[in-house]
Amino acid sequence: MNDTTVRDALSTAVSDVLESMFFLEALGEAPEPPPEAETVTALVTFDGDPPGSFYMRLASMAANSIAADFLGEDPGTLTEQQSTSVTLEMANMICGAVLSRIESSGSFRLGTPRIAAWDATAAETMQETRYTVDTGNGTLTVAIQMETRTCSPAERSAY
Amino acid sequence: MAYRVLITDDSPAMRAFVRRVIELSGFELSACFEAGDGAEALDVLHKEWVDAILTDINMPGVDGEELLRRLAADESLRGIPAIVISTDATQSRISRLMALGARGYVTKPFRPEALRAELERTLGVPSE
Numbered sequence: 161m162n163d164t165t166v167r168d169a170l171s172t173a174v175s176d177v178l179e180s181m182f183f184l185e186a187l188g189e190a191p192e193p194p195p196e197a198e199t200v201t202a203l204v205t206f207d208g209d210p211p212g213s214f215y216m217r218l219a220s221m222a223a224n225s226i227a228a229d230f231l232g233e234d235p236g237t238l239t240e241q242q243s244t245s246v247t248l249e250m251a252n253m254i255c256g257a258v259l260s261r262i263e264s265s266g267s268f269r270l271g272t273p274r275i276a277a278w279d280a281t282a283a284e285t286m287q288e289t290r291y292t293v294d295t296g297n298g299t300l301t302v303a304i305q306m307e308t309r310t311c312s313p314a315e316r317s318a319y
Numbered sequence: 320m321a322y323r324v325l326i327t328d329d330s331p332a333m334r335a336f337v338r339r340v341i342e343l344s345g346f347e348l349s350a351c352f353e354a355g356d357g358a359e360a361l362d363v364l365h366k367e368w369v370d371a372i373l374t375d376i377n378m379p380g381v382d383g384e385e386l387l388r389r390l391a392a393d394e395s396l397r398g399i400p401a402i403v404i405s406t407d408a409t410q411s412r413i414s415r416l417m418a419l420g421a422r423g424y425v426t427k428p429f430r431p432e433a434l435r436a437e438l439e440r441t442l443g444v445p446s447e
Contacts, residue, residue, distance in 0.1 A: 176428050177427075177428045179428075180428035180429060180430050181336070181427065181428045181429070227332070230332065230336055231332065231335050231336065231339070232339050242331075242332065245330060245331050245332035246332040248330065248332075249330045249332045249333050249336075252330070252406060253406050253427045253428055255406070256405070256406020256407055256408075256427060257406060257408070257427075257428060259406075259407075260406070260407065260408035260409055260426075263409065267407075267409050267411045267412055268407065268409070269377065270377050270406065270407075272329070272377075272379060
């Protein structure tokens with residue numbers, strides 16, 4: 161699997177999830193926000209072939225408006241807990257949609273999504289496997305890091 | 320006819336969304352129960368009758384696979400149709416869950432009409 165395949169999977173998954181579940185049309189690829197931008201980051205670890213980590217960094221303003229639309233709530237009355245819950249679910253869905261396209265074993269298991277700090281150092285290692293899109297209310301960046309296997313799952317399970 | 324449905328998902332946002340989608344789609348609900356994992360779902364099912372269960376798979380505690388196993392093992396509950404709603408679209412996972420007793424499968428992301436259609440198909444409701 162090459163980086164182009166992964167990037168294609170990321171962009172397709174983001175478009176599918178935004179359109180189907182959040183009734184949003186992605187407005188095309190965008191530059192990444194600076195490190196100091198107000199954003200919220202969700203992390204989903206996964207087990208599969210290969211295992212790895214998925215990061216989603218969403219502009220805070222976009223997170224609130226997307227959560228309000230998703231839940232059918234007024235943005236002014238939305239609680240931080242509701243906004244966080246929707247952000248985590250969005251990360252879960254995008255990660256699952258990406259892995260359904262790229263996992264070679266045909267099976268994977270997602271960890272529970274959690275809020276995390278955006279790891280700029282880790283992001284540097286994902287230059288070719290991350291993607292940023294304009295949601296109309298701020299940017300959404302997704303990135304995936306997959307571990308390198310030194311042996312196949314069959315070889316591993318033999319030990 | 321109105322139906323009684325149980326939504327099982329560890330994400331409160333997803334539970335709220337599924338409920339909203341069902342209601343907005345025009346599918347008539349007379350009751351909608353919620354559970355945060357399989358154990359809570361079984362508690363609800365021992366107190367309330369439902370026509371269908373919509374369940375996530377990856378949940379802490381009693382997950383969706385285990386919930387399907389426990390439903391199948393319980394004579395009083397095995398007749399209730401369960402529809403899995405999951406991000407996992409891999410064929411091996413879908414086949415395994417259907418073999419465990421799931422009657423329907425909806426992959427996230429889904430369009431609201433797809434969820435309604437799967438509910439109607441599973442419950443044998445004639446499409447409009």
